Amino acid sequence: MKKKENAAGSADPEQAVDMAPRRARLEDIAKRCGVSVSTVSRALSGEKGVNPELRRSVQEVARAVRYAVPIEIGGTRVILATSRAAMVDYSRNQFTWYVLEGLKQRAAMMGIEILIQPIPDSGIAVIADLLEDASVAGVIFQTVDDPLILDAAAKFTKPVVLVNSDDPLMRLSSVLPCNRSAARLAADYLVSLGHRRIAFLMCPGRRTIEQRLDGWRDSMRHHGLPFEDALTISVDDWLPELAEQAVTDKMRGKPQEFTAILCAGDSLAVGAIRALNQLGLKVPEDVSVIGMNDLPFAEYVDPPLTTVHLPVSEMGATALELLQELISGGAGIPRRIELACSLAVRQSTAAATVIDPTS
Amino acid sequence: MGVIMSGRLKIKEIAQLTGVSISTVSRVLAGKSNTSAEVKQRVLECAKFQGVLTEMSAGRLLFNNVTVFAPSRAFDFRTDIFYYKVVQGIRDAVLRHDVRINYCALEENDCDVPLFLKKISDPACEAAIIIGIDDPHVHEVAADVGKPCVLINCTDRNMRLDAVLPDHQQIGEFSANYLIEHGHRSILTLMCVRRITMERRLSGIKDAFANHNMDFDDGRHLVATSGFGTAEAREAIATFLAGHSREQYPTAILAGGDFMAVGAYEALQSLGLSVPGDISIMSMDGFNLAEIHDVPLTAVHVPRDELGEEALRLLQLRMTRPDAPFRTLLLSGKVAARSSVKRVGSKKIKAAVSTKNHGLYGN
Numbered sequence: 219m220k221k222k223e224n225a226a227g228s229a230d231p232e233q234a235v236d237m238a239p240r241r242a243r244l245e246d247i248a249k250r251c252g253v254s255v256s257t258v259s260r261a262l263s264g265e266k267g268v269n270p271e272l273r274r275s276v277q278e279v280a281r282a283v284r285y286a287v288p289i290e291i292g293g294t295r296v297i298l299a300t301s302r303a304a305m306v307d308y309s310r311n312q313f314t315w316y317v318l319e320g321l322k323q324r325a326a327m328m329g330i331e332i333l334i335q336p337i338p339d340s341g342i343a344v345i346a347d348l349l350e351d352a353s354v355a356g357v358i359f360q361t362v363d364d365p366l367i368l369d370a371a372a373k374f375t376k377p378v379v380l381v382n383s384d385d386p387l388m389r390l391s392s393v394l395p396c397n398r399s400a401a402r403l404a405a406d407y408l409v410s411l412g413h414r415r416i417a418f419l420m421c422p423g424r425r426t427i428e429q430r431l432d433g434w435r436d437s438m439r440h441h442g443l444p445f446e447d448a449l450t451i452s453v454d455d456w457l458p459e460l461a462e463q464a465v466t467d468k469m470r471g472k473p474q475e476f477t478a479i480l481c482a483g484d485s486l487a488v489g490a491i492r493a494l495n496q497l498g499l500k501v502p503e504d505v506s507v508i509g510m511n512d513l514p515f516a517e518y519v520d521p522p523l524t525t526v527h528l529p530v531s532e533m534g535a536t537a538l539e540l541l542q543e544l545i546s547g548g549a550g551i552p553r554r555i556e557l558a559c560s561l562a563v564r565q566s567t568a569a570a571t572v573i574d575p576t577s
Numbered sequence: 578m579g580v581i582m583s584g585r586l587k588i589k590e591i592a593q594l595t596g597v598s599i600s601t602v603s604r605v606l607a608g609k610s611n612t613s614a615e616v617k618q619r620v621l622e623c624a625k626f627q628g629v630l631t632e633m634s635a636g637r638l639l640f641n642n643v644t645v646f647a648p649s650r651a652f653d654f655r656t657d658i659f660y661y662k663v664v665q666g667i668r669d670a671v672l673r674h675d676v677r678i679n680y681c682a683l684e685e686n687d688c689d690v691p692l693f694l695k696k697i698s699d700p701a702c703e704a705a706i707i708i709g710i711d712d713p714h715v716h717e718v719a720a721d722v723g724k725p726c727v728l729i730n731c732t733d734r735n736m737r738l739d740a741v742l743p744d745h746q747q748i749g750e751f752s753a754n755y756l757i758e759h760g761h762r763s764i765l766t767l768m769c770v771r772r773i774t775m776e777r778r779l780s781g782i783k784d785a786f787a788n789h790n791m792d793f794d795d796g797r798h799l800v801a802t803s804g805f806g807t808a809e810a811r812e813a814i815a816t817f818l819a820g821h822s823r824e825q826y827p828t829a830i831l832a833g834g835d836f837m838a839v840g841a842y843e844a845l846q847s848l849g850l851s852v853p854g855d856i857s858i859m860s861m862d863g864f865n866l867a868e869i870h871d872v873p874l875t876a877v878h879v880p881r882d883e884l885g886e887e888a889l890r891l892l893q894l895r896m897t898r899p900d901a902p903f904r905t906l907l908l909s910g911k912v913a914a915r916s917s918v919k920r921v922g923s924k925k926i927k928a929a930v931s932t933k934n935h936g937l938y939g940n
Contacts, residue, residue, distance in 0.1 A: 260596065294596055327622045329595040386754070388747055388909035396905065399736055432780070529902045536904070546590070551880050551908045554744055558736035558903035 250279050262353075266331060277353075295331045296541060297357040299345050303424075304361035304382075305336065310456065310485065312513060313530060317360060317381060320531030324538045337362070342370050349376050356541045359383070363424060377544035381537045383426060384554050391544070391552045393537040395528040397426050400559035401433025404480050404508050404526045407561055409441050412570035413478040413506060416443070417468075419451040419461060419490055420482035430482045430510065449476060453486065461489025462496075469497055477505060477570045484509035484516050484525055491519065491566065502568035512562045522564035529557045595623045638674045638889070639896040640703040640725070643667075644696055646715075647708035649682035658864075659881055660708055663729060666885025667706065685772070688712040697722050704892050707731065711773055725895040727888045730774060736903055739895060741887045743879045744907035745774050749781025751910060752831055752861050752877045757789050760922035761829040761857065765817070767800045767810060767841055768833035775833065778861065782831065805833065810840025818848060828921050829857040835865040838874055838917075846871075853919035863913055873915035880908040 248255045253272070261268045261276040268276075298321065300314065308314035318334075325332050333354070335345060348354055356377035362368065363383050371378045372389040380392035408416050418434045420427055431450070438445035451468055453460040461481070469475075481487035487509030491501050501507050501521060509516060512527035536555060592599040597616055605612055605620040612620075645667060651660030668678060681696045683689065693715050697705050705719060705726040713734055719726045720737035728740035756764050766782055768775060779799070786793040793799075800817050802809045810832065818826060832838035838860035842852055852858050852872050863878030887906055894901060 256598075259598070294594070327619055329597075329619055329623070384747075386747065386750065388744065388751060388911070396736060399732075399734075402734075403736070428784075532902045536902075542594075546594075551883055553909060554747070554907040556905040556907065558905075560736070 247276060247279050251276055294329060295333060295351075295354045296325070296538065297333045297335050297345060297348055297354060299335050299337050299342065299357055299359045299362070301337050301360060301362045301364075301367075303363070307361065313382075313511065314360060316513070316530040317534040317537075319534065321358070321534030321538050323531075324535035328538070328542065330538065330542075337367070342367055346370075346374065349374060355545045358537050358541060377541055379537045379541045379544070381533055383424075385552075386425070388552060391540055391554070393533050393540060393555045393557065394426060395530075395533065396556040396559050397429035398433040398436065399556070400510060400526045400528060401430040401480065401482070402437045403433075403559060403561060404510065405434050405437030406441075407524075407563075408478045408480065408506060408508060408567065409437065409443065411478075411506065411567060413476075414443055414570070415449070415476040416478045416480055417449045417451055417476040418445075418480050418482070419453070419465065419486050421453050421456050421460075421486070427482055434480055451479075456483050456485050458485055458489035458492065461486040462493040463489075465490045465493035466496065469493070474499075474505075478567070479505065479507050481507065481509045484511040484513060484519075484523060487523055487525070487566070488519055491521075502566050503571070506567040506570070508567050516562070517564070519566070521566045524564045524567040525562050527560050527562045529559065532557055591620060591623045595619050638671065638676055639893060641675055642677050642679065642701050643671070643704045643706060643889075643892070644679040644681055644699075644702040645706045645708065646681050646683050646693065646696070646710060648685050648710070651708055652680060652682065660730075662864075662881050663708060663884045666882050667888065668885070670886040670889045683710055683715065684712070685710055686712050688715050690714045690718060694718050694722070697724060697726070704896070706888050706892070709772075725892050727891045727895070729884050729888050732773075732905055736905075739891045739903055739905070741884055741891060741906040741908065742774065743881070743884075744909055745777040746781040746784075747907070748861055748877055748879060748910035749778035750785045751781070751912070752859060753782040753785035754788075755877070755912060756829045756831060756857070756859060756918065757785060757791070759829075759857070759918055759920045761827075762791065762922075763827045764798065764829045764831055765800060765827035766798055766831045766833075767802070767814065767837055769802045769805050769837075770799075771803065778833070802833075802837070805837055807836045807840040807843070810837035811844045812840075814841045814844035815847070818844065827856065829859065829918065832858060832860040833862070835860045835862040835869060835874060835876060838862075838876075839869055839871065842871055853917050857918040857921075859918050861910070866913065866915070872917045875913065875915045875918040877910045877912050879910055883908060 244255045244258050248258045251258065251272070253276070257268065258276055261273045262280060298318070304314045322332060333348065335348065338344060345357055349357065356379070357374070358379050358381055359371060361382045362380060368385050368387070368390060372385070372387070378390050380390055382394060384392045384394060405416060416438070418431060420431060422428070435445045451464050453464050465479070479490050481490055487507050490507050494501050494505050494507070499505050507523070509523050509525035510528065512525045516523040516525050536557060540555060588599055588602050592602045595602070597620065601612060601616065602620055605617050645664060647660055647664065648657070650656035651664055654661040671678065679702065683693060688710060690712070696702060697719060702724065705724060706729060707715065707719065707726065708729045709731055711731055716728070716733040716735070716738060720733065720735070726738055728738055730742050732740045732742065753764065766779065768779060770776060770779055783793045800813045802813050814830070830841045832841055838858050841858055845852060845856055850856055858872070858874065860874055860876045861879060863876040864881065866874055866876060887908070891906065
């Protein structure tokens with residue numbers, strides 16, 4: 219237990235605090251638990267590879283010898299709190315799964331352990347309880363819109379980051395796709411193909427989806443094209459069957475009003491294509507269809523779906539990085555981080571053959 | 578390996594974050610080979626985050642020359658205090674580093690693109706910061722040249738450049754919501770809508786109206802000015818009120834800046850109207866409140882001084898991880914509730930779409 223000395227001969231206080239007292243105490247704990255010092259170190263820092271029961275008894279003993287776990291050493295476990303909406307995404311189209319994958323990969327690189335905790339209907343008291351543990355440094359909420367949950371989360375003393383939603387009261391930081399710009403990008407692409415009457419198909423409700431509607435409108439406005447309500451098609455849920463029904467209802471027995479459909483999600487695009495085919499219309503020759511998401515199944519749609527790639531796994535990784543910055547006191551003001559999206563051009567879009575079907 | 582090492586790197590932090598011992602971290606950073614590849618990668622990745630990204634004062638900036646492109650008015654606090662302070666923020670952030678800042682004035686639109694190309698291509702320019710320039714050709718050239726480049730208070734339509742801005746849309750929505758939750762149903766917005774950033778703010782304001790089933794008609798609910806000055810705002814409000822009867826007066830004015838709010842206040846005063854007794858006033862700005870003695874102005878503070886430092890952190894991130902997705906940072910506003918806004922009506926107005934029985938602002 220040597221104290222490091224600097225050139226002037228006096229002990230460097232930071233090094234002394236680091237090396238000497240702490241090592242002695244780790245040895246105390248190790249002796250009492252009958253394990254090695256490195257095991258104790260791993261147990262207290264939350265690193266993987268330690269039996270949970272052993273971890274608990276090491277923590278008990280640490281408390282008993284009043285071993286002060288510095289707040290930084292606790293920064294290695296993070297909660298991922300998932301909403302019901304997130305879990306529905308997970309089972310339907312794996313959006314949530316990809317966010318989680320990105321998060322886990324980044325966590326592995328940073329030596330952080332992720333604890334997944336679904337949010338019960340009763341609220342987030344269970345999350346608050348988990349945060350009491352010194353080794354848990356913060357929480358990421360996935361796809362949470364409920365203002366009551368956001369209110370409660372804003373009161374947490376440990377850092378919080380939202381993924382795929384935002385806080386209208388600007389208290390909490392969040393990571394999202396560039397929803398508005400992504401939709402605008404898709405609409406601009408259709409316009410560049412010569413389309414002048416472009417419909418927008420969505421499941422309204424979530425703020426992030428309203429942003430996509432805004433993006434479509436931005437593009438139409440910018441190009442002097444119509445964006446009246448008659449060009450919007452709404453469904454109650456992100457299901458291909460509902461999209462198929464809605465598009466059929468919109469078009470059956472009427473003259474064609476648009477030459478392209480911008481779908482706010484790939485799952486709706488699948489339904490739209492089915493509806494068009496049933497109506498005897500070919501995609502993309504008669505009507506172009508563009509989706510949003512670019513989850514792997516987009517390639518296997520018939521025809522392969524042109525869509526906007528949303529950086530889903532990067533969202534997870536970025537959320538963890540942002541949380542990390544908040545934990546270490548780096549980032550100051552709460553912020554929304556919008557990640558850039560890009561076009562994945564496949565075969566469901568083509569040049570408009572009819573300039574104005576209503577003329 | 579490309580990792581910049583500095584004696585000031587926080588070895589202790591890295592050890593704690595990666596769950597390895599301090600001696601292991603030292604060994605990895607010293608380039609010793611007796612560590613597993615996985616641990617080595619973990620430590621180096623963390624070092625990049627910790628030493629280089631998290632604290633500018635601890636890590637070494639990865640560039641020594643940065644060129645700041647901005648409208649010429651940004652370089653004089655008398656002509657644009659907002660941008661002047663942003664430039665000041667950049668200077669403060671590089672203070673402890675060996676970084677030279679070059680400046681180049683450009684127009685907001687219809688820029689001298691060849692001039693821009695020449696300056697950004699100069700070998701002496703290692704990184705670029707572009708402030709308040711909306712010309713898409715400039716953005717395209719910047720993205721094509723490929724040097725680390727960050728936009729402040731403007732965005733690239735094609736999302737090929739990182740950007741940091743105040744969250745104009747949310748600030749607009751929040752501000753309008755604030756007034757609505759205080760019972761106001763007749764709100765007049767007083768803004769300079771010249772730039773896309775201000776359009777975003779107006780878009781947020783309109784969203785707040787829509788969420789409460791209130792119509793927003795530009796003719797009735799918007800007074801647009803060409804700038805942010807007091808005199809013009811005063812005249813614009815005076816003109817508006819002159820064209821309306823007393824019953825048609827708004828119950829609140831939402832102003833696009835503190836000085837505009839003062840102008841509105843002066844217009845009301847000259848008509849014998851009191852604030853907030855007769856009409857409430859709120860501003861989206863918040864930097865000049867100390868100078869305004871007439872009325873303690875309720876304002877939503879628009880982040881400004883942090884933009885420079887955040888831009889530099891984005892540059893640093895781009896240089897250490899060139900493949901990271903491009904991102905736009907939207908910094909939150911914060912309300913400074915003082916006394917220029919009065920609650921009207923006896924009931925709290927709830928958002929039409931909310932089914933929960935709560936007030937957004939807890940009062």
